[in-house]
Amino acid sequence: MTTTTTIAHPFFPYMGGKRKIANWIHSNSPETFRDYYEPFLGGGAIALDVLSREPKGSGRKFYLSDYNPEIVAAWSALKETPELLFSILEGFFAAHCREHFNAVRFWDRNAVLEQKSQAERGARWIYLARTCFGGSLTTDKSGFMKASYAYRHAGHAGHAGHSDPDYANMRAVSELLNAFDVTITQGSYERVLNTAGFGDFIYLDPPYETTADDGHEITSNYVSGGFDHGVLAENMNKMTALGAMVLMSNADTAPVRKLFAGFACVRPDHIWTVNGARRDASEILVSNWRLADRLTKQRALALAA
Ligand SMILES: C[S@@+](CC[C@H](N)C(=O)[O-])C[C@H]1O[C@@H](n2cnc3c(N)ncnc32)[C@H](O)[C@@H]1O
Known part of the structure; x- marks a missing residue:
């Protein structure tokens, strides 16, 4: 490789x-x-x-x-199923607007998240992190994601535009994760x-x-x-x-x-x-x-x- x-x-x-x-x-x-x-x-x-x-x-x-x-879903999906992750991300960014952002964000509030695949969850995290206000995702006291739609975000020309993920970098990260004996797990x-x-x-x-x-x-x-x-x-x-x-x-x-x-x-x-x-x-x-x-x-x- x-x-x-x-x-x-x-x-x-x-x-x-x-x-x-x-x-x-x-x-x-x-x-x-x-x-x-x-x-x-x-x-x-x-x-x-x-x-x-x-x-x-x-x-x-x-x-x-x-x-x-x-976070673990994003890393695991990039290691194990990068092309699937990229295709879901492309769909998210193609549909990007306030309504789409909020719909994806709210997957954690109506039990949708548990039914999603690792790649879908990982794509959600990356998509929201790249488009939310302030560029940072956290959770509130109930464990729900705290993030609000940003009219402008990194790389934006304006409200209607969006910055695509850096797919070349993500491929490089995926290759790196597979080039060595890397174990990715969720836990304390x-x-x-x-x-x-x-x-x-x-x-x-x-x-x-x-x-x-x-x-x-x-x-x-x-x-x-x-x-x-x-x-x-x-x-x-x-x-x-x-x-x-x-x-x-x-x-x-x-x-x-x-x-x-x-x-x-x-x-x-x-x-x-x-x-x-x-x-x-x-x-x-x-x-x-x-x-x-x-x-x-x-x-x-x-x-x-
Ligand atoms: C300061 S951030 C790490 C930033 C990272 N070094 C980077 O460069 O992006 C701390 C991380 O610890 C995780 N975390 C919080 N409590 C934890 C725990 N008890 N066990 C494992 N991870 C935890 C959070 O989810 C968060 O991703």
């Missing part, structure tokens, strides 16, 4: 996407590791970056997952990490920690029910004890610094975008490298053996 891996990038816009800091995250990632885990996949900016750099025939396994079943990060262990590299990009006044509340509701960073810290300790290498992005807040105080923290100097608003960076990378320094040396020797 001929791959066009150099152009593979996220195929739907996503709040908190890490494409702009992929190089920086790469420079803070381990050079040698066993299998790769990314259990907060979202738009998958880092997963695609890691896969794009992967040498052919490495034999490494990639475990990509997310709690949101619609805790369940997915059950199989992770010694020598594995785990990149964590959870919903960011929020405090009342830190301005990050907009990123807190990817899924209904909120997110417990204390439990995440416990899991990071568990992964450290097992000898896995963990790198986590999070908001640079006092609670995060306290919860992850035993780990190494790096603060980037970059600007990031939330729903189109540029703001000064206030996030950090947390890793268990320093804690695991001694282990890392043993691990490198074990992997080289």
Whole structure:
């Protein structure tokens, strides 16, 4: 198979996407590791970056997952049935207008969604993400999709127009997912990490920690029910004890610094975008490298053996 891996990038816009800091995250990632885990996949900016750099025939396994079943449907359909996904997407974009947008969006409110195929669900997610106001999809407290029709969206010439998906990029992503041993699953990060262990590299990009006044509340509701960073810290300790290498992005807040105080923290100097608003960076990378320094040396020797 001929791959066009150099152009593979996220195929739907996503709040908190890490494409702009992929190089920086790469420079803070381990050079040698066993299998790769990314259990907060979202738009998958880092997963695609890691896969794009992967040498052919490495034999490494990639475990990509997310709690949101619609995101998983989009990734799985692109891996397994790309042409079917593209034909459904073409139909959606050909029919695009406010009424069509709302009809597709409301599949989750009248029990239609459960009857749809993986490709239909995946196409719905990509279509709504590319056409909704603000370019980001989340769910409300009841688990229903929050999105409103945008008169203009990325690439629009005007109200009546629309930007087609980048099918060349999606083909490149599909080829990349099939060029390696990639497993895509739906589930909580805790369940997915059950199989992770010694020598594995785990990149964590959870919903960011929020405090009342830190301005990050907009990123807190990817899924209904909120997110417990204390439990995440416990899991990071568990992964450290097992000898896995963990790198986590999070908001640079006092609670995060306290919860992850035993780990190494790096603060980037970059600007990031939330729903189109540029703001000064206030996030950090947390890793268990320093804690695991001694282990890392043993691990490198074990992997080289
Ligand atoms: C910050 S976003 C990830 C963004 C991604 N790194 C990117 O570049 O697009 C966080 C993701 O975590 C997922 N998520 C939230 N709670 C989760 C949980 N308990 N287990 C697994 N995934 C979860 C959300 O659905 C969301 O896609």
